[in-house]
Amino acid sequence: MGIVDGEKNTIMTLIDRYAVFGHPIKHSKSPRIHRLFAEQTGQTLEYTAQEVPAEQFETTVARFFAEGGKGLNCTVPLKELAWNYASHKTERAQLSKAVNTLALQPDGSILGDNTDGIGLVTDLTANHGIALSGIRILILGAGGASRGIILPILEQSPQSLVIANRTMDKAIKLAAEFHGKAHAPYLHPVGKGPITGCGFDDLEDRQFDLILNATSASLSGQLPPLPTGLLAAGGNCYDLAYGNEPTAFVRWGRGNHAAKSLDGLGMLVEQAAEAFFIWRGVRPETRPVIELLDSERQP
Ligand code: ATR
Numbered sequence: 345m346g347i348v349d350g351e352k353n354t355i356m357t358l359i360d361r362y363a364v365f366g367h368p369i370k371h372s373k374s375p376r377i378h379r380l381f382a383e384q385t386g387q388t389l390e391y392t393a394q395e396v397p398a399e400q401f402e403t404t405v406a407r408f409f410a411e412g413g414k415g416l417n418c419t420v421p422l423k424e425l426a427w428n429y430a431s432h433k434t435e436r437a438q439l440s441k442a443v444n445t446l447a448l449q450p451d452g453s454i455l456g457d458n459t460d461g462i463g464l465v466t467d468l469t470a471n472h473g474i475a476l477s478g479i480r481i482l483i484l485g486a487g488g489a490s491r492g493i494i495l496p497i498l499e500q501s502p503q504s505l506v507i508a509n510r511t512m513d514k515a516i517k518l519a520a521e522f523h524g525k526a527h528a529p530y531l532h533p534v535g536k537g538p539i540t541g542c543g544f545d546d547l548e549d550r551q552f553d554l555i556l557n558a559t560s561a562s563l564s565g566q567l568p569p570l571p572t573g574l575l576a577a578g579g580n581c582y583d584l585a586y587g588n589e590p591t592a593f594v595r596w597g598r599g600n601h602a603a604k605s606l607d608g609l610g611m612l613v614e615q616a617a618e619a620f621f622i623w624r625g626v627r628p629e630t631r632p633v634i635e636l637l638d639s640e641r642q643p
Pocket of ligand 1: 484485486487488489490509510511514558559560561566567568
């Protein structure tokens with residue numbers, strides 16, 4: 345349904361508008377995912393992708409909401425800018441220092457959330473049956489992608505969480521930021537609690553039940569230097585990145601006898617489902633959407 349604005353002779357739709365902003369954005373699967381969710385749940389909405397360079401972020405977001413937009417997803421390299429833009433934030437977004445979902449509130453304010461971590465946890469636990477409680481977890485990388493997933497992982501009460509990074513200092517600092525969060529055991533001082541940071545060299549002779557790759561190395565087909573024996577027998581691997589072909593880390597997991605070696609397609613769909621829920625109050629079924637997208641990348 346639409347109304348005609350006589351003066352400009354344009355059609356202004358009454359449909360609720362959503363979009364993903366990023367740079368680049370051409371290959372984003374988000375419009376497809378949200379349209380599938382809308383179809384499945386009978387929600388009427390529009391969801392588009394818009395190329396937005398960082399320097400135009402603030403004005404473009406302000407215009408989007410001023411013109412009646414209801415919610416936005418923000419992706420690379422705009423998540424930190426979205427964090428700054430939001431009038432208020434959820435705790436997980438606050439700690440992530442990155443926002444991937446902006447939602448217009450009834451009072452006109454803009455809520456910022458980060459659904460990446462909960463998307464990852466849901467994919468691991470609900471879709472793949474990998475329980476995080478009581479296990480030894482390693483995150484590779486200490487950049488924005490790592491920061492976004494830490495709190496939701498801690499909330500699952502793992503036995504330990506280690507962050508390993510090429511630049512060791514960043515891993516130690518990042519771990520320290522999360523001490524005291526989620527559960528009492530995390531109140532230990534730096535380096536002593538269940539969440540610790542280290543360099544790749546410190547991984548020698550250690551074992552983990554779940555290894556998560558959150559480095560950007562994957563995107564260029566590279567791998568951090570990982571010792572053999574790092575993955576415990578029966579352990580799992582998960583790359584936050586995804587592609588049409590298995591990533592270098594997914595291949596590493598397979599080569600190291602992971603029970604499951606997964607990429608981030610499920611996380612992508614789950615983070616979108618969480619955003620959809622924030623905006624629409626309705627939870628879409630993710631499994632058919634993951635299966636559809638997965639089937640389209642098989643040879
Ligand atoms: P993102 O938002 O994707 O996390 P980022 O904040 O730039 O991007 O962080 C990139 C992460 O990937 C960092 O942990 C980086 O390690 P450094 O902090 O030492 O730079 C890691 N990374 C990138 N390329 C890598 C490589 N070839 N080997 C190992 N780690 C790499």
